[in-house]
Amino acid sequence: MRRRSAGPVGAPRQVGPGAVERGRETPGSAHGDWLTLGRDGRLSLYVPTDGGLVRWTETAVGGPEWSGPHFVAVAGLTHLTVTQGADTYVHFLGRRERERADGALGVDIVHAIQYQTGLAFTEWRSLGNPHRDREQGRELGRPVGAVAADGTVHVFVPNAHGGLSLRRESPTGKWRAWEDLRGSGIDEPPATVALAAGRLEVCAAAASGIFVWRQTAPGGDFDGPQGFALRPTPGTVTALETGPDRATFFWTDADGGAAAWRAGDWPAALGGSPARQPYASLRTAVDGYDCVVLAHRDRDGSVVLGMGGTENEGGGFWWYGLGEPCQGVPALARDGRGRVVMALVGPDGAPKVARQEDGAGLTLARWQTLGH
Structure with a gap:
């Protein structure tokens, strides 16, 4: 695929205290991979806010300091999804609502790219709407x-x-x-x-x-x-590659608790408390074992972490309530030193991160609140 020109449109700017919480159109976290690892080994995280999104970026590989928040404007954004390719480019997809010249509300899907860690976005390009009928177009969901x-x-x-x-x-x-x-x-x-x-x-x-x-x-x-x-709870499905050209889908089963399913097999119960939103998922090595790590917000509003062997659901899956309240869906990634990092958005709208501690197992260190 040809690389597009990354001009100055969509460049982040520094914002002052309180900018994250004011009048947010899309509360909580973004959808998808909103904690990303750049080609240079630094993490970035992205949180939706009124009029666009804000970004924080590690100042050095492995942290612990972060720069930000930096505001990126996109008016009318109702939903934000972040996804990243193997080339490390970060893609932003939004559902946008705007008043048209005739006064009617129009809905379209917009897309922007960040090619390099901490640098400018491309312009937000409209991808239109699959519906020609305006009323049907307003029923378009989250991309x-x-x-x-x-x-x-x-x-x-x-x-x-x-x-x-x-x-x-x-x-x-x-x-x-x-x-x-x-x-x-x-x-x-x-x-x-x-x-x-x-x-x-x-x-x-x-x-x-x-x-x-x-x-x-x-x-x-x-x-x-x-x-x-099968009977997953709508809105909780997550996908992860767990073998060569093979995906495992995770969701909250209608009977409660997490489940894992691969085509050609029966769902495997993973236990734990039910999630109401998608699970954050990550495949990583823990103590030399190939593991799947899941995280979600439970019914009490606190984040829960789970871990088990990749494609070895019968060997058990372990859940740990972290006691940290959050909005939306947490995010999981590995930092530039290979440590698992979890990010969440706190009740006050401020993002927090916690890193894997050195030593055996998967234990997270103290939460770090990123500056407003």
């Missing part, structure tokens, strides 16, 4: 994204018909027309996963169970949707 191994960006959004719409780049970097992937009863954003071999898979919960779309080959069309009579 989610996935970046294929070759850097091709894919944008998925629940549409007014209860199905899934897709807009993606062509190999030349130009955007193709909206595609209808069909489906029914989808009212929450799906979970997407970009597999290392180049394919994408998508899973969405619906009233009838789940739908799964699989790309036939890298850059190819999507098969499906294939329906499965």
